[in-house]
Amino acid sequence: MAPVGGTAVQDHVALAEIELCGELIIAASAASGERLSMESIDQVLRVGEENGD
Template identity: 60%
Template sequence: MAGHRHATVQDHVALVEIDLTGELMIAAAAASEDRLTPDRIDEVLDVDGEQRDPAGGPA
């Protein structure tokens, strides 16, 4: 039987990703369109859209 862990382990990268996903979900729920535009996603995530590569993916 495995012992109970008392130490708290936090993955800070995962917590940031969860927070950003939540922000996108809130924005999508509030949007009148079916999908968020790439510009709106950049705005929600607070990133500069010019960092995108021309194919539409991350740089």
Template identity: 65%
Template sequence: MLACVAPVSDAPPHATRPRRPAPSGSRSGTPARRPPATTPAATRARQAPLTAVRKEQVALAEREDIALAEIELCGELITAASTEPGERLSLARIDEVLRGGT
């Protein structure tokens, strides 16, 4: 029976990776951070996804408002139907309920 075993090393795994040369002006092996771009095009590029997300949120809120209004109207129709003596509401009574009359 053969067993596959990785060679054992006393060095930690990160010590075996080659280090990148330090860029000029940097004291460690990590690259220096660049300051964020402040040009108008760069600013618009950073804000564009947020604007798209905000538009989506507004559209969702508008759809929610419409759905809630429709639910309220359905509730009013159900209430009107439960108080009506006949089996069905007349078209005139439906119009009256939907227009806000009671």
């Protein structure tokens, strides 16, 4: 049930995690049945990049 009054709560961390999971799913499906390497996973998850927020 939606809150009365149009109040929406946004969890930016949860939204970012959902986006990254989606990107992993896309990368895994594009891998043509092969496992993603740790380097590929790090690249998809942008490990080591600075956060530009």
